[in-house]
Amino acid sequence: MANILLFVSTVIIWGTTWIAIAMQVGSVPVLVSVFYRFAAAALIFLVVLGAMGKLKVPAARHQPFILAQALCLFSCNFICFYNAASYVPSGLISVIFSLATIYNAINARLFFGDRITGRTVVAAALGASGLLLLFGPDILVHFDADTWKGVGLSALGTLFFSLGNMVSRRNSAGGIAPVIANAWGMTYGAIVLLLLIALTGTPVVAPPDTRYLIALLYLAAFGSVIGFTTYLMLVSRVGSSRAAYTTVLFPVVALSLSTVYEGYHWTPLAILGLVLTLAGNVVIFARPRSRSTDRATARVSPP
Numbered sequence: 008m009a010n011i012l013l014f015v016s017t018v019i020i021w022g023t024t025w026i027a028i029a030m031q032v033g034s035v036p037v038l039v040s041v042f043y044r045f046a047a048a049a050l051i052f053l054v055v056l057g058a059m060g061k062l063k064v065p066a067a068r069h070q071p072f073i074l075a076q077a078l079c080l081f082s083c084n085f086i087c088f089y090n091a092a093s094y095v096p097s098g099l100i101s102v103i104f105s106l107a108t109i110y111n112a113i114n115a116r117l118f119f120g121d122r123i124t125g126r127t128v129v130a131a132a133l134g135a136s137g138l139l140l141l142f143g144p145d146i147l148v149h150f151d152a153d154t155w156k157g158v159g160l161s162a163l164g165t166l167f168f169s170l171g172n173m174v175s176r177r178n179s180a181g182g183i184a185p186v187i188a189n190a191w192g193m194t195y196g197a198i199v200l201l202l203l204i205a206l207t208g209t210p211v212v213a214p215p216d217t218r219y220l221i222a223l224l225y226l227a228a229f230g231s232v233i234g235f236t237t238y239l240m241l242v243s244r245v246g247s248s249r250a251a252y253t254t255v256l257f258p259v260v261a262l263s264l265s266t267v268y269e270g271y272h273w274t275p276l277a278i279l280g281l282v283l284t285l286a287g288n289v290v291i292f293a294r295p296r297s298r299s300t301d302r303a304t305a306r307v308s309p310p
Contacts, residue, residue: 013241019260021253021260022258024229025264026261028092030218030222032089032092034215035212035214036210045197047223048193048231052190052194056187065183065187065188069178072174076188077195078171079171080174080189081192081193082196091156094154098263098265098271099265101261102137105288107169107172109130109134114169114170132287133284134288137282137285140279140280141276141280144276241253
């Protein structure tokens with residue numbers, strides 16, 4: 008029962024963060040919104056870990072990699088995702104993000120020499136076909152420039168996220184607990200975002216209304232802290248390969264919310280595209296569980 012609750016919690020939290028991101032787009036500059044999110048999340052993490060007596064400072068040799076994780080997972084990727092949300096429905100961004108598993112397979116080959124299997128190739132083909140059906144009518148037939156921008160930014164954000172997974176894998180292998188790496192990573196990410204705000208002269212706008220503030224608190228506390236914790240607890244109980252099935256389901260939650268709140272319109276091609284994309288995720292994970300495979304699987308952090 009505990010595993011089921013952890014799984015459902017992770018899917019619901021990850022699936023709903025995308026619509027919360029869309030609620031923050033508009034009146035507050037993207038850099039400021041992302042800064043608010045990770046400054047709040049870092050504060051929560053540091054206070055909780057400090058109160059529990061579990062807050063540790065990684066050794067100096069690990070600090071450059073903590074910073075790299077911060078750049079990839081807690082700043083650059085979300086700058087892309089928040090900007091993408093102004094061009095395409097948030098649910099579609101979640102579909103592209105779900106293909107991080109395929110990015111991970113390619114990057115694991117490049118950085119760690121992991122073998123790319125035929126299963127990965129099939130999954131990539133299904134994912135690419137699904138995305139073509141989802142976005143093809145807009146970016147190929149009608150040539151919607153905004154859709155191109157949204158897809159490109161989402162893909163770039165997912166690339167940053169995958170690179171962050173590779174750094175996280177290195178940090179875990181170096182003996183840094185994921186919770187510690189992410190607590191300091193969010194702190195560094197907030198600092199980096201603050202520097203970018205200063206360097207670009209971006210105006211610091213206060214949260215404009217209750218709706219924005221609720222979305223911000225939800226993203227910081229639930230999306231960045233609780234969601235990540237429930238996922239890690241699930242990993243510790245069932246292994247990272249099985250826990251990663253959450254990424255197959257959260258686009259369904261995100262697109263359902265996008266349909267209600269953003270007026271996303273379903274077409275037969277879009278439905279088929281979603282099915283193919285999710286099938287690609289199922290294919291890449293539907294393999295016999297083994298200790299070696301489980302250890303090699305890159306960890307995924309929630310949005």
